[in-house]
Structure formats: C-alpha cells, structure tokens
Amino acid sequence: MKVQEVELPEEITPDWVSREHARLMADAKGGEIKLDCHRLRKLDALSLAWLAHLQDTLEKSGRRLILSRLSPELKKDLAKVTLPEPVAPAPKDEPALSLRLGEGAAKFLVEIRDTLVLLSESLYWSTAALFRPKTMLREDVIIQMVRLGSNALPIVLLLSTLIGFTLALQSGIQLQKFGATVFLASGMGISMVTEIGPLMTAVILAGRSGSSITAEISTMVVQEEVGALHAMAINPVHFLVLPRFWAMSLTMPLLTICSAVSGILAGLMVGLMFFRLSPVSYLHELRDAVTINYLIQALIKSLTFAWIIALVAINKGMNVRGGADAVGKATTSCVVTCIFTIIMADAVFSFIFYY
C-alpha cells in the first residue's frame, strides 16, 4: 500500500491544520499516512483532536496512521490521553408537514385569543379607571403619548407630504388628459383622509412605536421585571398595558389628521405649481368632497389600527421566552404581524364602508 510521508512542524496550529489537512488527505489517495514527528515539541488539545480524527478516518477505510520519531516525552503524554467517545448525532425528528401546519394554525389561534383577552382586560381596566380616577396612571400615559405618538410626528409629516406630492402629480397628469384637473382636490382629499392618512400613519407607528413597545416589554420579561410585578401583586395589564393602550388610542387619530392634512397640502402645492389650480377652487372642491362621513371613517380606522398595534406589540412582548435573541425575534414578528393585520383590517373596512 502506498505510504504518504509528511513532516510535522514544531507546533500544530489551527492555520497549519486548515491548510494542510485537505492536502494531506488528497495526496494520500487511499494509502497510509506516515507523520514524521521529530520536530514536534508539544501535543496540545488541537494536535490530539486532529491526530485522533486522522486515525479514526484512516481506520474506517482499513488504512493506518503511523507516527514516527516521536520524542519519548510526547510518547508518554500520548499514552495518558483519553478522548471522549464519539457521539452519534441524535436523529432529527422532523414533524410531518400536516403536523407543522396544524401547530402553526393552533399557535395563530392562541395568539388571536391572547390578543382578544388583552383587549377585554384593557377595556375593563380603562372603564374601571374612569370610576376610580386615582388608579389611572396619568403621568405614565403622558410619558407614553410623547414617546409613542408625539415623537413620531416629524416622520409622519415628512412621509405623508412626499406621498401626497407623488399621488397628486401622478393623478393630476391623468386628470389633465380629460381636462378634469379641478377634481384633483376631491381625489386627494378623499384618498388622504380615508385611506393614505390612516394607513400610512399606522404602518409608520407599527414600525416605530410597535417595535419599541415589544422590545421594551420583552426585555422586561427576560430581566424578570414582569415577574417582579406579579410578585408585588401589581397587574402588568394595569401597569404596563393601559398607559400604552391609552397613549396609542389618543395619539393615533391626531397623527392621522396631521398625515391627511400634510398630504392634502402637498396636493395643493402640486396643483398650484403644475396644473394652475387656484387655492380657492382647490379648497372649495375639497370642502365639498370630504364629508363628515369620511372623517368618521378615518377616525374609526385610526382607532382600530392603534388598538391593533398596541395589543399585538404588547402581546408579543409579554409572551417572549428565552434571551436576547428572543427579544429580536419578537420585535420582528410584531412589525410583520401589525402591518399584515392592519392591511387586512383596512380591506375589511373598505368592504364595510363602500358596499
């Protein structure tokens, strides 16, 4: 049988193994391997693991690993060495597709149930607070209103203005073909008030405030802060959920109004600059088109979206298990679930309002 001879260096380093192992195995081509160890000065954990691996690999194919000219000290060290028994990897028990689908559906239903329970508890405690005003954590509500709502105002205004600008420009060009640019105001008014305003604000707040709520509450769970609240007989729904629930419920409609107004003003700017509309005709047309019904629709939508964001974010945060990676996963999952649910709810509202 062919014997591949290799001289080992003074020290077997990770770099040396990474470089030489594959080359050694390739050069051996089914033959035996003889390692000349006369320069080798020490046998550390890496050397032993590598030599044992080489020995096991060759033995399995009926070949031999020969260590030649090993110093007497290293021979003694080698004789003392015991290596852990090789452990066969546990067979992966992959559940069937139907089982995984079932589990996924069950988890989804549990999540819906938990969110509805949270909603009922929030409404219960909110009502209770109306009758016992001292139990209402007013300061906490104000702090959360600033953090979750007011601080989001600049980004809501900026994005709504840009979207309003784009929407007005694109629809204006189409309307111009039919000489109907005067209807730009009504189109902008209705779409910004009933659709773009609530939806845009909700998506921004889902990404900004929803993720912040989940990250904060899940970190509190991981650091046993929520456990401490239970141990102090403090209901986390009362202490953590209510201020955020109220803050979102109060600030979301206000932000939606700001979003719609900024989009409409962007439309006015486009009308003045590109389609020679007068401010008076734009505002006159707008007043006629945007009726109180549309404003009520916008209010209902924004309040529903606020509840979706608050409850989904809190639920994701409260149910986190594990460490830092679980916090990250819960935050991502919160944003995805919020946006998905908001768009679903928006579709349902469109059906209810227009048919």
Next chain:
Amino acid sequence: MSTALKLTVDGLKAGYDGKVVLEDVSMRVAAGEIRIILGASGCGKSTLLKNIIGLERPLAGTIEILGSKVDWSQGRPSNDLMRRIGVLFQAGALLSSLTVGENVALPLRIHNPGLPMAVVDQLVRLKLEQVKMGHAYDKLPSELSGGMRKRAGLARSLVTDPELLFCDEPSAGLDPVTSRGLDDLLLELRESLGITMVVVTHELDSIRTLCDRMTFLSQGKVVFDGGLDQAEANGPQEVKDFLARKPEESKHTGRTVAFNLEDG
C-alpha cells in the same frame, strides 16, 4: 394549619413544557425561621420558588402561605395574599425606567393610590436607609452595582412590611465581602422585623451564615430536610459532599486511542 407555620408545601409536582422538574416536594417553614433551599445547579430550586410565589402554576400538590392556600382556580393567586409577601429576585429586577426611589415606592403607589405622596416618600426613604441605600434614592438602576441593585430590590420587597420574604440567590454574582454584607443585612432584618425568610442559594458561605433549617433538592426531589449540623453529621452522602465542596464524580467515559508508533 398551625399559625406558627408561615409556609407549607405538600406533594408539589411542578414543571413546564411537558417536563416534570419537581416531584412530591414537601416542606414546612415555621415563623421567624430562615429556611435555605439548596442543591446543585438545575435541581429545581428556582422552579420551586416560582411555584411558591405564584409565578408558575403547580402541576399537582398544595401550597399554603401565611395560612391561605395559593389558589389557581380563578386565574393567578389572589392579590391580597401576594401583598403579604416580599420577593427579592436574583438581579434585583428593578424597573429600569424608574429611579430607585420610584421603584421602592411602586407597590405603595399602585396598591394605595390615596396615600399622600409625602408619606410614601418618607416610607421609601426609611426602607432605603434600612438596607443602607439612602444615597441612591434618585439613581437609576443602570447606575448601580450588582450588590446595590439587590439592596434596592430588597428595600422594594420590604416596603409593604411583608411577613414572609423570599430571596432568589441573594449572593449570586457578588464578591465575598458584598455577599457577606447582604447576608448580615438579612440577619439584621430578621432580628429587627421578625420576618420569616425562604432563601434559595447554593453559596456555602451564605448557607453557613443564614441557615436555621435547609431543604436540599436533588433531581427534583427533597433528599434532606433539617438543620445544618444534622446535615453535616447524619445527612445523606450527597448532602455531606455538597457541604464539604466535594465535586461529584465524573461520569465521563473516555477512550484511549492506539496510535501506531515507529522510531525509525
């Protein structure tokens, strides 16, 4: 139940995710006693504590705290019962967004919204002084060391004047001096306030300082219940080895690798 007993656990079975961690655990804690729950890592000490203080629902068995049964039939155990106990969590579990003073005031602020703020403030400062943390009233938890956080957590758990105090690994992660200081503080509190304490720990120095009686857990079962002297003299070998810091014998089975050696 006798009024002299502050805590009774009978036939407790506990676990999570379908895995049983504790099986048939029973113990009785008398008034004024410091009971140590100890055992090697992973033996179920923290699970036992979480079940007793109502953070997890037992699979079977009964728990009575201060003469009242911990009842899960209507959801979480009653708030009135939980208000009569204090819990010191391993890392203090202070709310990071609140100052130390606000953290300590929290149970009072929530449970007694009508209490004048000046009274709450006075009480909070008193409790902080008791744990030698008066200087940290306005500090945030992130500005405190591990030992200081635990002291602040202790002040919060004492603010409602509990009859029974649970401590989860109070000296874990602390240097020996700080750890001894915290143990001495617990002893002082027992002397001055007469609080019954249940302390989960595996720190031998703390056990020697604090222990009146101990419950030794091994693989989810109670293997010894009694005093420290009794454990060292007549306890099971496992308990004696633990107290003598004798490591468990390795179950590792190695293999020798027969290399082919050549001299030439």
